[in-house]
Amino acid sequence: MSNQQYIKVLIADDQQVFRKGLSALLNEMPGIELLGEAGNGAELIEKSLLLKPNVIVTDIKMPILDGVSATRELLKHIPACKVIALSAYANDQLILQMLESGAIGYLLKSAEAIEIKEAIEMVNLHKPYFCKEITQKLTEIVAKNYKLPDKSTASFTERELEIIRLICNEFTSKEIAGQLHLSKRTVEGHRTRILEKIGAKSIAGIITYALSVGIYKNNR
Amino acid sequence: MSNQQYIKVLIADDQQVFRKGLSALLNEMPGIELLGEAGNGAELIEKSLLLKPNVIVTDIKMPILDGVSATRELLKHIPACKVIALSAYANDQLILQMLESGAIGYLLKSAEAIEIKEAIEMVNLHKPYFCKEITQKLTEIVAKNYKLPDKSTASFTERELEIIRLICNEFTSKEIAGQLHLSKRTVEGHRTRILEKIGAKSIAGIITYALSVGIYKNNR
DNA sequence: AAATTATTGGGTGTTTTCACGGTATTTTAT
DNA sequence: ATAAAATACCGTGAAAACACCCAATAATTT
Known part of the structure; x- marks a missing residue:
């Protein structure tokens, strides 16, 4: 029936040469219908709303409105649209922003x-x-944030880990003491040891350390 | 010179049929030398230490010792070894465990x-x-865990963000006041506002919040 | 022009943190 | 078996955090 034969594609890039090259390539591809081109994010939004493409291939760095912002904006109006981001190089921040904006593809310009x-x-x-x-x-990002809990966590005793987690959850020593059925002074003693081990001078250090190392989620 | 022509591979799987199939396939591949097979994690460690493979392809679910534990263990002894994990299906926990164990490849058995x-x-x-x-x-995992500065960061003023970052770096109000050439009371006032906005009751809440939404970056 | 917000500063007082001393029991490791 | 951790606990006191109250100026928005 209305099974679409062609994938309708819209592209956006501020470099005219790259844009022409890309459009030439896409025009030659069977199964793909190139709807048009845009030179910046604002133009991309405009044409997208008008032409309703299935897939958008857009550069990230563009004048007037960048690809990430444009994607975020236009997906509010046409969420069915699938966005592929293009970038000259792989950058952590860009990848994360892109994911957050709603794009589901990422290619290098090469x-x-x-x-x-x-x-x-x-x-x-x-x-x-x-x-x-x-x-x-992506692997690096995930590995960086999930790998750590190991060696570092090892240097804390179970009690200490327990208390660290509670500290991270905004409990005071007195409250922690109540929850664990300990004396307030005991909890303070543990916290002192924790500060020593971490080399921190306040609970701020405990928390930044705990979060960076991955304690906190009761995980294991 | 000692440029190795063949990639020496060791495989492990508890299903004999799958193992035979895999070894048959690998044997036919040019550039790959199959060193042997293991039926469980313990056997895998044993043979790895003996045969020093370049690459290990191992199932995750295995009796006696699973693939993740075996990987973690054997990489302590032969860290140069590269491990590819095999699994019947894509599971969040398995992927994270695998990354944490040190494997750098992950394939489905299909x-x-x-x-x-x-x-x-x-x-x-x-x-x-x-x-x-x-x-x-991986994408899902990253996207899930990286809720980037959005609505949250937007609600803070520049001064507040500045102070949040300093709080995260273990500075006291007095120290922050000194650095920004402000009165201690001013800083305390800002902090109170920050606590209100976040809905936290102590700096613990400020820091967990700040780290979760990604304020804090410029200092590392 | 008026209202709102950001930024700055203050007073008072309670609670919490943390440094500096300790001690005693239990569990774990050598 | 003996040493070494881990766990529990305590006193004192200074510094910091936080909870209330408050006001003046600059910047921004409406």
Whole structure:
């Protein structure tokens, strides 16, 4: 029936040459219908609302309105649209911003035609697509935030970990003492040891340490 | 010179049929030398120490010692070894455990020969390799845990953000006052406002909040 | 022009944190 | 078996945090 034969694509990039190159490539691809081009984020939003593309391929750095902001904005109006972000290089902040904005694809500008096609087809099925470099970055980001709890946590006793978690949850020594059925002074003693071990001088240090190392989530 | 022509691979899986199938496939692949097979984690450790493989492809669920534990253990002794984990399905916990154990590759058991080969070659260069499904999961995990500064950060004034960052760095009100050339009382006033806005009752709340929404970055 | 918000500063007082002393029992490791 | 941790507990006191109250000036918005 209304099963769409072509994936309707809109592209955005401030560099005219790159834009022309990309549009030429996409025009040659079977199964893809290029709806148009935009030179900045504002134009992208405008044309998107008008043309209702299935997939948008957009540069991140653009004048007037960048790709991330444009994506965030236009997905409010046409959430069915799938966005692939393009960037010259893999940057942590950009990747995270992109994820947060709602884009589900990320390619480097060095990508080849076949990969771009693959990405378009993939995201059109609502499946994320990331090029190898981005995948690697994602791994690093996840590993950085999940790997740590090990060695560092090891130096604390169970009691100490328990108290650290409670401190992170805004409980005072007195409250912690009540919860654990201990004396207030005992809890203070433990906290002193914790401060020593961490090398912190206040609970601020305890918390930044605990969060950076991954204690806190009762995980294990 | 001692540039190795073959990637030496060791595999582990408790299902004999799968193991045989995998070893048959790997044996046919040019550039790969299959060193042997293991039926469980303990056996994997044993043979790894003996055979010193470049790459290990191991199932996660195995009797006696599972793949994650085995990986963690054997990487202590032969850290140069690259581990690819195999699993029947993509599970958040498994992926995180795998990352934490030190494996740098993750494939589903439904993977095809060409992908397995690609993964082996990739991890052998110390580059992570994840199949599409896992990449997708990684994306979800990252997206879930990175709620970037949004509505939350926007509600703070510049001064407040400045003070939040200093609080996160273990400075007292007096110290902050000194650094910003303000009165101690002014800083305390700002902090009170910050507590109100966040709905926290102590600096513990300020810090957990700040770290969770990503204020704090410029100082590391 | 008027209202709101940001930024600055103050007073008073309670609670909490933390440094500096300790002691005693239990559990774990060598 | 003996040493070493871990756990529990206490006193004192200074400094910090926090809870209330308050007001003046600058900047921004309406």
